[in-house]
Amino acid sequence: MxxxxxxxxxxxxxxxxxxxxxxxxxxxxxxxxxxxxxxxxxxxxxxxxxxxxxxxxxxxxxxxxxxxxxxxxxxxxxxxxxxxxxxxSKTAILPVNPKFLPRSNDEREMVVRTVYCTNIDKKVTQADVKVFFEHACGEVSRLRLLGDNVHSTRIAFVEFVQADSAILALNCSGMFLGALPIRVSPSKTPVRPRIPRAISN
The missing domain is CATH 3.30.70.330 (RRM (RNA recognition motif) domain)
Structure with a gap:
C-alpha cells in the first residue's frame, strides 16, 4: 500500500x-x-x-x-x-502495536504483574517510583521510567514480583508522587528489559 x-x-x-x-x-x-x-x-x-x-x-x-x-x-x-x-476526533483509533503485546505464556504472566503509570512528576527519579510502589504494594521486580523534553510529565511501567501487588497498585491512582497525583492502570504490555536483568537494589 x-x-x-x-x-x-x-x-x-x-x-x-x-x-x-x-x-x-x-x-x-x-x-x-x-x-x-x-x-x-x-x-x-x-x-x-x-x-x-x-x-x-x-x-x-x-x-x-x-x-x-x-x-x-x-x-x-x-x-x-x-x-x-x-x-x-483528531486522530484515528490506533491499534495496539502487536510487537508490544505478550509473545509467550511467560510474558502474559508478566503482564498480569505489571501496571502502567502516568502523570509522573518530572522531578521524580526511578528510585523514588520503586520506593513508592514497594512501600504501598509489594516488591518490584522491574521498572521502566520514560519521559522526554516535550511532555511535562513522565510514564512508567512497573512489574511486581506478585500479581496481587499489581492489583493493589491500581488503588494508588490519585495518590501524590512528588507534586502530582499519579494515574495507574493495568498494562497491556510486559516490561521488556533492554538488557535481560532485573533492577539491582
Whole structure:
C-alpha cells in the first residue's frame, strides 16, 4: 500500500471517528458501543485512561461518516452519573502495536504483574517510583521510567514480583508522587528489559 493510500485511509478513518470524554468509571466499552450504535454501525470502540477515574475518554469509529456526524448530537447525554462530551476526533483509533503485546505464556504472566503509570512528576527519579510502589504494594521486580523534553510529565511501567501487588497498585491512582497525583492502570504490555536483568537494589 502506498504512503498516499495509507494517509487517505487514515483521514477517512478520522472522519468516521468521534472522541468521547467525561466517561463515568462504571461505563464499559459495551455500554458505549450500545449507546452509539443508535447513530450508525460501530466498527471499533476503545475506552482509554485510568479505570478508576472520570477522566476516561474513548474513541468510537463508525462504518461511515454519517454515523460520526449523528453521534455528535449525543454530547450531553447522561451515561452513568455524568453527561458525556462528544467531539470530532483528531486522530484515528490506533491499534495496539502487536510487537508490544505478550509473545509467550511467560510474558502474559508478566503482564498480569505489571501496571502502567502516568502523570509522573518530572522531578521524580526511578528510585523514588520503586520506593513508592514497594512501600504501598509489594516488591518490584522491574521498572521502566520514560519521559522526554516535550511532555511535562513522565510514564512508567512497573512489574511486581506478585500479581496481587499489581492489583493493589491500581488503588494508588490519585495518590501524590512528588507534586502530582499519579494515574495507574493495568498494562497491556510486559516490561521488556533492554538488557535481560532485573533492577539491582
Amino acid at each position: 502506498s504512503e498516499r493510500a495509507r494517509r487517505a485511509e487514515r483521514e477517512d478513518s478520522i472522519r468516521r471517528t468521534v472522541y468521547v470524554s467525561d466517561i463515568d468509571n462504571h461505563v464499559t466499552e459495551e455500554h458505549l458501543a450500545e449507546l452509539f450504535a443508535n447513530c450508525g454501525q460501530v466498527v471499533d470502540c476503545r475506552v482509554c485512561g485510568d479505570p478508576h477515574s472520570i477522566l476516561r475518554f474513548a474513541f468510537i469509529e463508525f462504518a461511515d461518516e454519517d454515523g460520526a456526524k449523528v453521534a455528535l448530537n449525543l454530547g450531553g447525554t447522561m451515561l452513568g452519573y455524568y453527561p458525556v462530551r462528544v467531539l470530532p
